[in-house]
Amino acid sequence: MTQAKSGDTVRIHYIGKLTDGTEFDSSNGRPPLEFVVGAGQIISGLDKEVDGMELGTHQTVTVPAEAAYGAHDPAKVHALPRSAVPSNIDVHPGLQLQSRTPDGNTIPLVVTEVSDQVVTVDANHPLAGKDLVFDVELVEIVRAA
Known part of the structure; x- marks a missing residue:
């Protein structure tokens, strides 16, 4: 064959x-x-x-x-101030967001935790x-x- x-x-x-x-x-x-x-x-x-x-x-x-x-890289998990996410977005765990790097590339992010002050996002591949x-x-x- x-x-x-x-x-x-x-x-x-x-x-x-x-x-x-x-x-x-x-x-x-x-x-x-x-x-x-x-x-x-x-x-x-x-x-x-x-x-x-x-x-x-x-x-x-x-x-x-x-x-x-x-491997899952803990360095790709970031805690952001809640104010870094536009207020019109209903932020919740599992929400997929995008961020731009200083050189203009897009990075997909997944929200893992949310509080009144902090949004934790993970840039690792799911x-x-x-x-x-x-x-x-x-x-x-x-x-x-």
């Missing part, structure tokens, strides 16, 4: 779950995810698992946090620090390297 290898453009169907079974993403109802194997277009741990997969096969792989979105489980099917090798 044909195997995916580094440099191939491939398409996969996938279901991404946390280790407790909670689904966080899926290609169900969408076209398969297309990427170049080994090009760093998807998380490295999943990329590595697709390399060598046989066309048409399914597999379940566990990707450790370090090979997914990395899946940072989590091991991920993927059910993967290699559906097509679009272009071989």
Whole structure:
């Protein structure tokens, strides 16, 4: 059978779950995810698992946090004065905000705690620090390297 290898453009169907079974993403109802194997277009741990997969096969792989979105970095959690958030925004835990860096880049933030004086935000990726489980099917090798 044909195997995916580094440099191939491939398409996969996938279901991404946390280790407790909670689904966080899926290609169900969408076209398969297309990427170049080994090009760093998807998380490295999943990329590595697709390399060598046989066309048409399914597999379940566990990707450790370090090979997914990395460890949760406490330095990316910040307490801001409540006045730093516009008063017309209903601030609550789980709210997603954006901030701009001095050089104009946008940083996504998630509110983790709120008090009358302080809003705590987390700039880590929501899946940072989590091991991920993927059910993967290699559906097509679009272009071989």
